[in-house]
Amino acid sequence: MIVDTGTIISNLEIESLADLRKLSVIEEGFGMKVNKSALARKLNIDRRTVKKYIDGFEKSKTRNRPSRIDGYRETIARLLDDKSKVFCYKSMLYRYLKENHGLDCSESAFRAYISRHDEFDAYFRKARCKYSGGPALARYETEMGKQAQLDWKESMPIVLRGGETVVVNILVLILSYSRFRFYQLSLSRTQDVLFHCMDKAFEAFGGVPEEILTDNMKSIMDEARTEHSGGKVNARFEQFAKDYGFKVRPCMAARPQTKAKVESPMRILDELAAYNGELDYAGLSLKLEEINNRENSRFHKGYQTIPVMALQKEKELLLPLPQDRIRSSYRIQTLDAKVSKTSMVSYMGNQYSVPSKYIGKCLKVQAHDGRLHLYDHGRLVAIHDVTQRKLNYAEEHYVELLSKALPFGEDRLREIAKENLKRIEERYIDGNDIPATYKKP
Numbered sequence: 001m002i003v004d005t006g007t008i009i010s011n012l013e014i015e016s017l018a019d020l021r022k023l024s025v026i027e028e029g030f031g032m033k034v035n036k037s038a039l040a041r042k043l044n045i046d047r048r049t050v051k052k053y054i055d056g057f058e059k060s061k062t063r064n065r066p067s068r069i070d071g072y073r074e075t076i077a078r079l080l081d082d083k084s085k086v087f088c089y090k091s092m093l094y095r096y097l098k099e100n101h102g103l104d105c106s107e108s109a110f111r112a113y114i115s116r117h118d119e120f121d122a123y124f125r126k127a128r129c130k131y132s133g134g135p136a137l138a139r140y141e142t143e144m145g146k147q148a149q150l151d152w153k154e155s156m157p158i159v160l161r162g163g164e165t166v167v168v169n170i171l172v173l174i175l176s177y178s179r180f181r182f183y184q185l186s187l188s189r190t191q192d193v194l195f196h197c198m199d200k201a202f203e204a205f206g207g208v209p210e211e212i213l214t215d216n217m218k219s220i221m222d223e224a225r226t227e228h229s230g231g232k233v234n235a236r237f238e239q240f241a242k243d244y245g246f247k248v249r250p251c252m253a254a255r256p257q258t259k260a261k262v263e264s265p266m267r268i269l270d271e272l273a274a275y276n277g278e279l280d281y282a283g284l285s286l287k288l289e290e291i292n293n294r295e296n297s298r299f300h301k302g303y304q305t306i307p308v309m310a311l312q313k314e315k316e317l318l319l320p321l322p323q324d325r326i327r328s329s330y331r332i333q334t335l336d337a338k339v340s341k342t343s344m345v346s347y348m349g350n351q352y353s354v355p356s357k358y359i360g361k362c363l364k365v366q367a368h369d370g371r372l373h374l375y376d377h378g379r380l381v382a383i384h385d386v387t388q389r390k391l392n393y394a395e396e397h398y399v400e401l402l403s404k405a406l407p408f409g410e411d412r413l414r415e416i417a418k419e420n421l422k423r424i425e426e427r428y429i430d431g432n433d434i435p436a437t438y439k440k441p
């Protein structure tokens with residue numbers, strides 16, 4: 001815009017509302033009138049708005065309107081101050097508040113709110129994971145039905161509702177094309193548990209991929225794969241792979257980036273730590289199932305798909321599941337057992353003790369890896385070695401039973417318990433009700 005003042009010619013560029021303030025100098029200093037209608041048409045705004053800005057109006061740079069998230073400020077402070085709970089990322093706190101406290105806002109607005117409050121933002125800056133360097137990675141896409149990646153989220157300490165801390169493990173198996181994932185909670189990572197979990201994952205997929213990409217976990221590899229060795233798959237897992245029809249593809253040792261598709265979804269599992277002290281073991285398993293369903297059903301920007309929808313295409317190219325008689329040999333069977341008045345449950349003709357508070361209740365029994373696991377509504381209450389003895393008492397359970405019948409202190413009760421348990425062990429040898437001195441040759 002060329003402005004002729006009679007003595008000075010100025011070239012003023014009026015491209016925005018902020019530029020209109022420049023014209024106030026011309027009107028005040030030279031007594032000239034600016035064509036506000038022409039400016040209004042140029043900027044596509046009202047003529048009165050042009051006049052307002054020429055007269056010196058400035059838009060406020062700060063908003064005085066309170067945020068709807070302000071109502072959650074005390075709750076946020078309490079949660080971040082709770083030493084038992086862990087929120088690794090702002091997104092985890094956002095989902096926790098949304099699911100448990102009715103927070104109603106977008107995640108971007110919530111993240112911006114946290115960033116504006118130093119006392120909250122400092123919590124996440126302190127816990128933020130930093131990139132540790134390493135080689136550049138090329139994105140690699142896999143064809144449908146070709147591959148799934150396997151790993152464990154290992155040894156997560158979780159505080160249950162009653163205050164007990166359990167160390168849990170989560171198997172993660174994810175199809176490389178559709179990114180459909182399967183999470184399974186477990187208290188151990190033994191080979192029997194691995195077979196059981198993988199069978200459940202294949203059932204959820206609706207088939208078996210051509211190959212499984214895995215690290216060098218002991219339940220799969222007898223010898224790790226290195227730069228100088230192809231590694232050695234153990235015989236039992238090799239038979240499992242043969243029965244289900246997939247090939248085992250171990251990664252190079254110390255190269256987790258090879259299976260990046262399964263490494264990334266592991267971070268979401270840290271969300272369980274936000275529920276420390278709130279859930280029992282069964283509730284923890286249900287929460288994991290909720291997370292699993294949510295991640296499979298939402299749109300993922302990183303790979304531009306909704307896994308549950310992409311699975312419908314990939315499922316057509318998966319290998320069929322083996323016959324049920326083969327699958328049943330790898331499944332961990334769950335049985336029901338009622339606790340007797342002597343605080344014992346029966347399994348394969350022999351009896352195993354549990355705490356006396358379970359007398360009269362029905363427990364779930366699983367036998368795997370040579371051990372008997374007894375659960376009450378998903379909570380592990382006892383573990384025993386599977387033996388041929390008729391009676392199998394844990395010392396703690398037996399001492400508890402004696403305390404209800406004998407008026408002695410704990411030291412004396414333990415002494416009596418050890419003596420009686422020794423007699424029981426001598427009497428019931430190899431499943432026979434025969435004293436030790438008359439043991440069969």
